[in-house]
Amino acid sequence: MAEVVESRQWVMTAYAEEGLPTPEHVTLITTKVAVDAASIPEGHAAVQVLWISIDPYLRSGMLGRMDGLCFPPFPIGKVITTLGVGRIIRSKDASYCEGDIVLHTSVPVADYCIAPATMLRKIDMGTRISPLDYLTAFGLPGFAAWIAIHLIGNPKPGENVFISAAAGAVGMLAGQLAKLKGCRVVGSTGTDEKVNLLKEEFKFDDAFNYKKEADFDAALSKYLPSGIDIYVDNVGGKMLEAVLNHVNKKARIPLCGMISQYNQVWTERDGVRNLLNMIGKEVRMEGFIITSYLQQFQDFEQEIGEYLNEGKLVSKVKIVEGIEGFLESLLSLFSSSNVGKVILQVNK
Numbered sequence: 001m002a003e004v005v006e007s008r009q010w011v012m013t014a015y016a017e018e019g020l021p022t023p024e025h026v027t028l029i030t031t032k033v034a035v036d037a038a039s040i041p042e043g044h045a046a047v048q049v050l051w052i053s054i055d056p057y058l059r060s061g062m063l064g065r066m067d068g069l070c071f072p073p074f075p076i077g078k079v080i081t082t083l084g085v086g087r088i089i090r091s092k093d094a095s096y097c098e099g100d101i102v103l104h105t106s107v108p109v110a111d112y113c114i115a116p117a118t119m120l121r122k123i124d125m126g127t128r129i130s131p132l133d134y135l136t137a138f139g140l141p142g143f144a145a146w147i148a149i150h151l152i153g154n155p156k157p158g159e160n161v162f163i164s165a166a167a168g169a170v171g172m173l174a175g176q177l178a179k180l181k182g183c184r185v186v187g188s189t190g191t192d193e194k195v196n197l198l199k200e201e202f203k204f205d206d207a208f209n210y211k212k213e214a215d216f217d218a219a220l221s222k223y224l225p226s227g228i229d230i231y232v233d234n235v236g237g238k239m240l241e242a243v244l245n246h247v248n249k250k251a252r253i254p255l256c257g258m259i260s261q262y263n264q265v266w267t268e269r270d271g272v273r274n275l276l277n278m279i280g281k282e283v284r285m286e287g288f289i290i291t292s293y294l295q296q297f298q299d300f301e302q303e304i305g306e307y308l309n310e311g312k313l314v315s316k317v318k319i320v321e322g323i324e325g326f327l328e329s330l331l332s333l334f335s336s337s338n339v340g341k342v343i344l345q346v347n348k
Helices: 131-135 140-153 171-180 192-200 216-223 237-243 290-309 323-332
Strands: 004-012 026-034 044-054 081-091 101-108 112-116 120-122 160-163 184-189 206-209 228-232 247-255 284-287 317-321 341-345
Touching (some): 026 112, 044 101, 081 112, 081 131, 131 341, 140 247, 140 290, 160 171, 171 184, 171 228, 192 206, 216 237, 237 247, 323 341
Parallel strands (some): 184 206, 228 247
Antiparallel strands (some): 004 026, 044 112, 044 341, 081 101, 101 120
16 A cells, blocks of 8 residues: 655746745645655655755746746746755665655755655765755855855955855855955845844954945945955845946956846846946956856865865854745845845754
């Protein structure tokens, strides 16, 4: 007789072409998953989902069209997928055993799933690198920060690095990496609490609350009087335009994201009027997608793994408990309510 478990899952029911998604667009339903050995295909495993990564790019999958992030739409009527960590409850692949903790590279936002072994990676529980690190510093946010700082930014000791959304999943790590490279680091964020966090816990040299700055140009003159050599852009819009008035010769601008623009149709997004500054200053601005750098993932793991084992990197996470909190946790990314990386805890 088949062993069946009830599994709640979030499915795409309608696309949100502009504005924030609502319960009209994503719906929590209950389904049944057969987890007995006879029902699991060869080379697969039954997985109990523990933690799910909540990232801004998920918004792009809800648009119903390809946008600037080139993230394909989630199919209507299908479960939403992302990155997550789970526990093997039964396996028909020799690489995994019951109880193994695994990283799932395309986990459904659900309680349980049947996963191909090719999408799983066993997490070594015998190191200082925790399962949650695989969703933060040792995962995609850390990889994005490493690409931005190490590969595109190519920092030199003493250079000035500015990071927007600096208390977010990517920004907090990018700032710490720049500090480890010997740079002076300044961050912008949305609350005084986060300003203190950046300076005290993440060891930024300085930080400011952009919501209290009426004039971004004046703020950048105050906090970065010697100009900007590297700007890690996570917000786009008016902040990017202001930065271009303060770049130094040969400055580098890795474009990680533009979260201030995600929920607007492109004709209503903020324009950048001073791109001419890039010519005379010979500035390099470069967008990137992490999948284009997978051939360097091992180099990233080696460097970041050493930092984590030596306690040189700190990650801050906000845990939202219960799968029913998926939509709430996603929407929270577009406010200033979060500190660090948002993770949905589905099971314990």
